[in-house]
Amino acid sequence: MKHPWRWIIGLLVLGFLILLALIPGGEKIEFEVAGEFDRHVLIELPTIGPFDMSITKTVAYLFVAVAVIVVATIVVARSLKEKPGRFQYAMEALYELARDGIVASVMKSGKKQWFPYIGGVFIFVLVSNLIGLLPLPFGEKHQPAFYAATANLNVTLMLALFTFVFTHYAGIHKNGAVRYVKAWAPSGAPPVLKQVIWFIHVVSEIFRLISLSVRLFANMVAGHAILAVFFAMALIFQSYLVGLALQGASVLIYMFEIFVAFIQAFIFAILSAVYIGGALDQDH
Amino acid sequence: MDPEAAKELGKLLGAGLSMGLGAIGPGVGLGIMIGKALEAIARQPEVAGDVRTNMFIGIGVTEAVALYAFVVALILIFVA
Numbered sequence: 264m265k266h267p268w269r270w271i272i273g274l275l276v277l278g279f280l281i282l283l284a285l286i287p288g289g290e291k292i293e294f295e296v297a298g299e300f301d302r303h304v305l306i307e308l309p310t311i312g313p314f315d316m317s318i319t320k321t322v323a324y325l326f327v328a329v330a331v332i333v334v335a336t337i338v339v340a341r342s343l344k345e346k347p348g349r350f351q352y353a354m355e356a357l358y359e360l361a362r363d364g365i366v367a368s369v370m371k372s373g374k375k376q377w378f379p380y381i382g383g384v385f386i387f388v389l390v391s392n393l394i395g396l397l398p399l400p401f402g403e404k405h406q407p408a409f410y411a412a413t414a415n416l417n418v419t420l421m422l423a424l425f426t427f428v429f430t431h432y433a434g435i436h437k438n439g440a441v442r443y444v445k446a447w448a449p450s451g452a453p454p455v456l457k458q459v460i461w462f463i464h465v466v467s468e469i470f471r472l473i474s475l476s477v478r479l480f481a482n483m484v485a486g487h488a489i490l491a492v493f494f495a496m497a498l499i500f501q502s503y504l505v506g507l508a509l510q511g512a513s514v515l516i517y518m519f520e521i522f523v524a525f526i527q528a529f530i531f532a533i534l535s536a537v538y539i540g541g542a543l544d545q546d547h
Numbered sequence: 548m549d550p551e552a553a554k555e556l557g558k559l560l561g562a563g564l565s566m567g568l569g570a571i572g573p574g575v576g577l578g579i580m581i582g583k584a585l586e587a588i589a590r591q592p593e594v595a596g597d598v599r600t601n602m603f604i605g606i607g608v609t610e611a612v613a614l615y616a617f618v619v620a621l622i623l624i625f626v627a
Contacts, residue, residue: 368600474611481614484621530607537604 370540385532392524423476434542569616
């Protein structure tokens with residue numbers, strides 16, 4: 264044997280792992296994945312008309328996202344330097360991504376007018392998604408909990424409604440209502456086929472609203488559910504060996520969730536830009 | 548089998564089938580699309596940035612279809 268020490272250490276590690284597998288795990292704790300997504304009221308406030316004004320977990324996370332964005336941008340804007348430090352460089356990179364990568368690469372007209380909305384929606388969805396990966400003490404009885412504001416269909420539906428309303432507002436403002444609606448059917452088409460194509464276009468416009476909101480919502484919910492299952496896998500299997508083996512897998516899944524957060528914010532913003540740009544230049 | 552248990556069976560079976568079969572299409576589509584994006588980048592490396600941006604848009608749209616199946620499975624298990 265050339266290197267006896269390596270064999271001894273290898274056998275010790277193997278013995279340790281086998282010992283871990285044989286130790287009986289802790290008690291079985293009931294773990295429900297769906298409990299993460301309950302509507303949990305933090306502060307009770309009165310109901311004004313049809314709107315229940317109490318501060319729920321989602322509302323608190325929305326406030327946190329806005330506070331993070333405002334504080335970060337104020338901190339950067341106060342101390343702008345010619346040679347940027349790391350934080351200013353990151354903010355400038357995000358700004359350039361929103362301005363050049365999203366708006367300028369997709370829209371042809373109305374870039375300056377619609378950049379505030381699309382940049383704003385990109386940064387807001389990005390910050391909301393990323394904050395959902397940090398455990399903040401908004402859970403039940405002030406436990407730390409993982410929850411993203413965008414993991415709620417109401418929030419994403421509202422963001423998609425903004426895009427929907429702005430799309431049709433941009434088209435009607437530029438072309439006039441009748442010309443805008445008439446342009447949904449291509450001009451050189453036979454009479455009956457024209458109405459059918461127009462009707463299919465109406466259905467696809469409504470489907471864009473649903474798909475934009477459900478895409479973001481389902482990505483965040485699926486990500487959090489997978490994270491919850493991976494983190495609690497040791498409890499489910501009741502074995503220490505599984506818990507040790509899944510440390511690395513949990514970290515990998517967590518990194519993938521960060522990637523998904525960026526991608527989903529980028530896709531929401533760039534699809535909004537595509538829809539608004541498509542409504543602005545209808546006859547390309 | 549009593550109706551309650553049959554309903555439970557139907558819901559769970561439907562949820563499993565929905566997610567399982569609903570992930571085939573987007574999986575195949577994503578593979579084809581990313582393969583073509585790789586071919587395009589290999590043929591002409593200057594346009595790698597544009598191709599990558601459009602590829603991410605395509606990935607987002609096709610993965611949304613798999614997530615519709617996921618939402619249907621969620622509705623079957625928790626709401627219906």
